[in-house]
Amino acid sequence: MLIRKIVKLILKRFNIPVETQARLRWLNNIPTLQCDRRCLYLSLMSLQLHGPVIMILGPSLLPHLQLWPRPLLHRLLSDLWTNGCVASCRRLSTDGHTPQPVIGQDSVEVLGRSYPRDDFTNVTPKTLSRVGRDLHNQMHHPLWLIKERIKAHFYSSYIGRWGNPLFSVHDNLSPVVSVEQNFDSLLIPPDHPSRKRGDNYYLNRTTMLRAHTSAHQRELVRSGLDAFLLAGDVYRRDEIDSSHYPVFHQMEGVRLFSNHELFSQVCSGDLLSLFERGGRRTPEKQETHSLEAVKLLEFNLKQTLTRLVAQLFGEDVEIRWVNCYFPFTHPSFEMEVRFQGDWMEVLGCGVMEQEILNSAGAGNKLGWAFGLGLERLAMILFSIPDIRLFWSQDERFLKQFRVQDIHQPIVFQPLSKYPPLSNDISFWLPDHGFTENDFYELVRSIGGDLVEKVTLVDEFTHPKTGRRSHCYRIIYRHMERTLTQQEVRFVHGQIEGAAESELGVQGRY
Numbered sequence: 001m002l003i004r005k006i007v008k009l010i011l012k013r014f015n016i017p018v019e020t021q022a023r024l025r026w027l028n029n030i031p032t033l034q035c036d037r038r039c040l041y042l043s044l045m046s047l048q049l050h051g052p053v054i055m056i057l058g059p060s061l062l063p064h065l066q067l068w069p070r071p072l073l074h075r076l077l078s079d080l081w082t083n084g085c086v087a088s089c090r091r092l093s094t095d096g097h098t099p100q101p102v103i104g105q106d107s108v109e110v111l112g113r114s115y116p117r118d119d120f121t122n123v124t125p126k127t128l129s130r131v132g133r134d135l136h137n138q139m140h141h142p143l144w145l146i147k148e149r150i151k152a153h154f155y156s157s158y159i160g161r162w163g164n165p166l167f168s169v170h171d172n173l174s175p176v177v178s179v180e181q182n183f184d185s186l187l188i189p190p191d192h193p194s195r196k197r198g199d200n201y202y203l204n205r206t207t208m209l210r211a212h213t214s215a216h217q218r219e220l221v222r223s224g225l226d227a228f229l230l231a232g233d234v235y236r237r238d239e240i241d242s243s244h245y246p247v248f249h250q251m252e253g254v255r256l257f258s259n260h261e262l263f264s265q266v267c268s269g270d271l272l273s274l275f276e277r278g279g280r281r282t283p284e285k286q287e288t289h290s291l292e293a294v295k296l297l298e299f300n301l302k303q304t305l306t307r308l309v310a311q312l313f314g315e316d317v318e319i320r321w322v323n324c325y326f327p328f329t330h331p332s333f334e335m336e337v338r339f340q341g342d343w344m345e346v347l348g349c350g351v352m353e354q355e356i357l358n359s360a361g362a363g364n365k366l367g368w369a370f371g372l373g374l375e376r377l378a379m380i381l382f383s384i385p386d387i388r389l390f391w392s393q394d395e396r397f398l399k400q401f402r403v404q405d406i407h408q409p410i411v412f413q414p415l416s417k418y419p420p421l422s423n424d425i426s427f428w429l430p431d432h433g434f435t436e437n438d439f440y441e442l443v444r445s446i447g448g449d450l451v452e453k454v455t456l457v458d459e460f461t462h463p464k465t466g467r468r469s470h471c472y473r474i475i476y477r478h479m480e481r482t483l484t485q486q487e488v489r490f491v492h493g494q495i496e497g498a499a500e501s502e503l504g505v506q507g508r509y
Contacts, residue, residue, distance in 0.1 A: 101128035108203050110176055115203040123201045123209065124445045127235060130247040131209070135390060136231050137171060140402045142378045143249050143390060146312075147171065147231050148406045150251060153311045154229060167253065170220065171231040176203065177210045185218040186328040187353055198435045201235045201246075209235035213250045214328065214371060217352075221360035221367075226256040231374070237437045240454040242386045243379070246444060252371035254352070255304075256362055262296055274366050283323075286330055288354050293366055297351055298331070301368040305335055305349060312381065313337055328353050329369060339380055346380075347372035382412045386479070388449045394480050418482045420452060423492045426471040427505035438503055443474065446494050452477040469508060 102109040103125055107116050110131055136143045151169055158166040179202075183195055193199070194211070201209040210216075213232045220228055231251040238244045263269030274293045281287040285294040302321065310317055318338035322345075326332045329350025336343045349370035357363055375387055382401075384390070389397055396415050403410065436456065443454055451474060458471035474495070476488045499505050 101125070101131055103128065110203065111174060113176070115176075115207050118204045120197060120202045120205040122197060122441075123203060124441060126445045126448060127201055127209070127246050130233070130391075131175060133391075134172070134233065136233070136249045136251075136374060140398070141390075142382055142384065142401050142410075143374045145401060145403075145406055145410075146374050146378050146381070147251060149312060150308065151229065152406065153308055154253070157307065158227070167227045167229050167255075168225060169229045169231070170216070173216050173230070173232055175210050175233050175235065177208065177215045179206050179208055181219070182208055182210055182212070182215040185356070185359070186214055187355060188327045192327065198437045199237050201237065211236050212371065213252050214369070217252075217254060217328075217369065218356060218360045221254065221256070221357065221362050225254075226362075226365070227254070229253045237441055239436070240440050240443065240451055242388075242453065243376075245375075245387045245390075246441075248387070249374040250371055251374055252369060253304075254367060254369045255300075256357070256365040256367040257297065257300075258365050262293060262300075262366065266296070274364075281330070284331060286351070286354055289351070289366065294331070294351055297366055297368055301349055301351070301370070302333070305347065305370055309335065309337060309346065312377065313339070324348065326350055328356060344380065346377065382410050384412045385414065386452070388452070388479060391449065392479055415479065418478055418480075420475050420477040421483055421485060421488045422473055422475045423488060424457070424471055424473050425492070425496055425499070426458070426469060426508040427499060428508060429468045429470060430504040434503060434505065439470075439472070439499065442498055442502060443495055446498060447474070447476065447491050450476050450478055450483065450488075450491060471508075 099109065099112045101111075103117075103123065105117075107114045108121065108123060108128075109115075110128060135141050136147050138144055154167045155165040160166045179195075183192070188194060200211050203209070210232070212234050213230050216230055216232075220230065229251060230253075232249065233247055234250050235247055237246060257274075259272075259274050262274065263272045266272065272292050273290055275288050276290045279285075279287045279289070285291055306319060309319060320336050320338075320343065322334045322336060324332050324334045326348060329352055332348065332350035334345050335347050335349070336345050338344075347370055349368065352367040352369050354363070354366070357365060357367060375390060378384055378390070379387065392398070394415065400412060401410060440454055443451055453475040455473045455475075456470060457473045460469045460471075461467070462469075474492065476483055476491070496507055496509060500507055
């Protein structure tokens with residue numbers, strides 16, 4: 001009765017989208033006189049309401065919640081306000097009112113907030129222009145379709161005690177995170193190569209654009225969630241080709257288990273424990289985990305992901321598991337699927353490091369996590385040949401994904417293949433400080449999506465002076481029309497000049 005009353009009030013007083021209302025149909029299955037606090041918490045979180053809405057609803061909600069434990073009530077309203085404010089800011093991107101990012105002399109403004117610049121600041125206007133686009137939340141976009149297929153699978157396959165979806169979904173968290181969130185909270189060592197300035201987009205030494213959605217894992221677990229899906233845009237400096245782009249989208253899942261939840265279906269499960277004293281770390285488990293718990297958790301993880309991939313690729317899909325290493329899970333695995341004759345990696349996963357759960361206040365539980373790339377799945381499932389197409393505004397591209405049923409098979413019909421134009425650039429490298437990613441980023445900043453691929457085609461070391469030079473081939477191709485050599489030459493000339501002035505190279509052209 002309590003849950004229904006509160007949700008009915010929300011739906012009545014505010015313009016809640018039809019899609020969101022559909023998520024709450026499970027409320028009809030809740031016994032009239034019973035209330036599960038966690039159900040209410042998850043259902044309200046799933047609405048992703050605007051902060052002002054929560055402030056208005058507060059007086060209406062509080063009389064019903066006054067008997068709740070104060071810490072839980074504080075966490076509920078705090079999380080709703082935080083997520084709501086983020087949602088309010090991010091949703092502005094769909095109606096054209098999102099504050100435009102600004103890189104000033106002393107600060108960087110992103111999503112309406114200002115961050116001081118320092119010697120680590122390396123974000124570019126081109127990359128910041130993608131912040132707030134939220135392709136994964138644009139209805140009928142191919143990335144949205146993949147996200148919705150995954151959501152639909154989890155919603156229908158994993159049901160809570162009252163018939164509600166077991167997994168909550170969070171797809172509007174701000175991509176601006178602290179370095180501590182992105183690295184330290186996931187136990188990534190200070191000297192780990194993934195932290196390098198050349199591989200990430202830093203607003204300053206303490207703040208960055210997230211490199212993975214896992215940056216939010218700890219905060220969501222700390223909020224009391226035991227099972228959730230998380231989707232969002234992530235940012236990494238990388239090479240330039242048809243499958244790499246500085247902005248892409250990830251989706252991940254986390255599920256935690258208590259002793260009872262993991263062993264309830266096991267004979268004499270009440271005699272088993274998640275943890276053991278005096279254990280040691282082996283290739284199969286962490287030092288504090290019992291082998292029985294890890295093997296059962298691993299089975300549940302692999303079964304969950306096998307079912308997901310079968311839903312996406314078809315029941316007859318072949319899969320194989322490969323042992324691997326991630327700083328935040330142990331043991332860790334990659335799943336590969338056989339698609340059109342080739343084995344392709346589609347996701348990474350593993351048993352969450354217990355230290356992460358301990359720091360999030362869930363030290364009495366074990367958990368698994370997985371992560372996958374939405375672009376990679378969309379390129380495979382829809383036969384999309386170039387990652388730049390996801391950012392296209394060409395109606396010929398977008399209309400192919402406007403389907404009535406999200407599960408309807410789609411095979412992308414290529415747009416007219418416009419001819420490529422290539423130009424080489426050769427230069428002597430400075431004595432120190434040059435990285436290939438810096439050059440790729442400079443090319444992206446100037447050439448934008450006109451650049452299809454950049455390849456290092458030659459390296460030379462002068463036999464007498466020891467000076468080194470690189471020669472890169474830049475392939476230009478517009479996704480929607482034919483480029484002229486004059487247009488390309490103009491852009492190429494800008495790249496040559498900027499490389500000398502910004503990277504300290506000496507041209508050989």
